[in-house]
Amino acid sequence: MGTTILIVDDSSFIVDGLTAILSRKGYSPVSAAGGDECLTILKTVIPDLILLDIMMEPIDGWETLEKIRKNPVTKDIPVLMFSAKKITPEEAKEHSMNIDDFVSKPVNPLQLLDSIQRIFSRRNELSLERQAAQNKGLDSKIIDEYALLRKNIEVDRNLLVVLRASSGLDIGREVSSEDVNAIRTLEDKIHQSEHRLREIKELLGKIPDPSKES
Template sequence: MTTGLKVLYIDDEALLKMAFVETLKQQGYDARGAISGKEALELIDAEIPDIIILDVMMKPMDGWETLSHIKNNEETRHVPIIMQTGKSLTIKDVMKYGDQIEDYLIKPVRLPDLVKSVEGVRERKEMISREMDQATAKGGDSNLIVEYSNVRHRTLIGKRLITILGRIYPIRTDGTIETDFDMPELHDIINRFEEERKRCRELHKILLE
């Protein structure tokens, strides 16, 4: 399989970085590695990747700080980023960074799971692009098409993050909260997701049905 996509893998565990970079190359990706946030930013300045895999627990610049640098740069803010860490995803993480990441992998990450996550990024992008093309061919309003693209992407990522949160918090498989769990932030996340999913369905009906 040859994808041609440029993938940057960032992890301060050198052996892990080498193993995953080699695996991605075997899958047809143009993969590079960095062992720190500083090195990663230097590589990104030289050549912007198509996908970034970023470890959270690094020093002195951790993954969240590195993420902020990337997303605050106009030239790189669009690059999809998969976070990985040995820590569980928290409600605070989702509220602060949920709109900036594509996936969240819990270490130890199996090689097939990493490849699946990278493939998921590519497949989501291609699917949304196809739907935008279809909506354009049908004569859909350009502003609504852009809105649909953004909302569609956020609902796909939001569903994934809620599923991960469900490993810790009392969230049903349908995305609703099982009990009157007294955590307003969790309810806010679920409610925002439901609102965006509703809007996504409305736009889909207008543009594609």
């Protein structure tokens, strides 16, 4: 069985379309018609990635995501959120730590596949970097911080693009002070994360690798 992707959406039309796209690319899609069914499936199936819609009833995507992250068995599964709903600054701030990427509807197949591949590539790279850091004796807490920063920076950059586009800032539209403040806050967060990431990379470069010592 290939890489399993769980599609969670209450629209059968969208599920069928995404299933066809993913199947053609060699993935093994599994579908859930909503948050409740998603959580039920996760009791017996652990997918490699969850593609999770936001606008669902009675449990929306954010609540479903919260339950996934609270479960020790499923908390580390990468989750790619997607929605036709405009993501709000509050949602971006509250949930960016818990998602692995965000794609807007209508879903562009190439964009979706690129995002999926980016998530898997990032996880593979972080696994190799984690092993290299452990070989150099770097503290596990620093390694965890590095991995989280890598992921968060990529997610926040994507959310920044989404917020700028939805606010109309990039096309010269008048933007509310709330949206401006949210965009600036996210930009500051990205800059701070990038600064800390550079510090950790410098630290990693200064620690000798015991496996290479004679």
